[in-house]
Amino acid sequence: MKVLSITTFIKCAICGKRQAKILCDMPVGRGKNLHIKNDRGNSFKEWTITCDKAVCEKCSVEVNSGIxxxxxxxxxxxxxxxLI
Structure with missing residues (x-):
């Protein structure tokens, strides 16, 4: 999986003080679209939609390696x- 990084200066969406360097990876939904698979027929491609809020290192928590x-x-x- 390719890791995306923010290359332009964007303020953190949480604190608004520091430069955002990370996009939030929290799953918020699933996406699905139809694509042509091959001569045998069509198939659906699914992916996870993530929060993608641009945040600084102090306003994020690394929950796993690179996440x-x-x-x-x-x-x-x-x-x-x-609540559970």
Missing amino acids: HFCKDCLSKNKRLVN
Whole structure:
């Protein structure tokens, strides 16, 4: 999987102070579209839609190697876990 990085100066969507260098990887949905597979027929291509909020390193948490969640998504998930 290709890791995307932000190359232009964009302010962090959370704090608005520092440069955003990370896109949030929290899954927020699934996408699907029809594409031509080959002569045998059509198929659907599926992918995960992620939050993609541009955040700085201090406003994100690395939950696994190369996977970052923004603080907004983490707080939403904590509230959901408390409801269960």
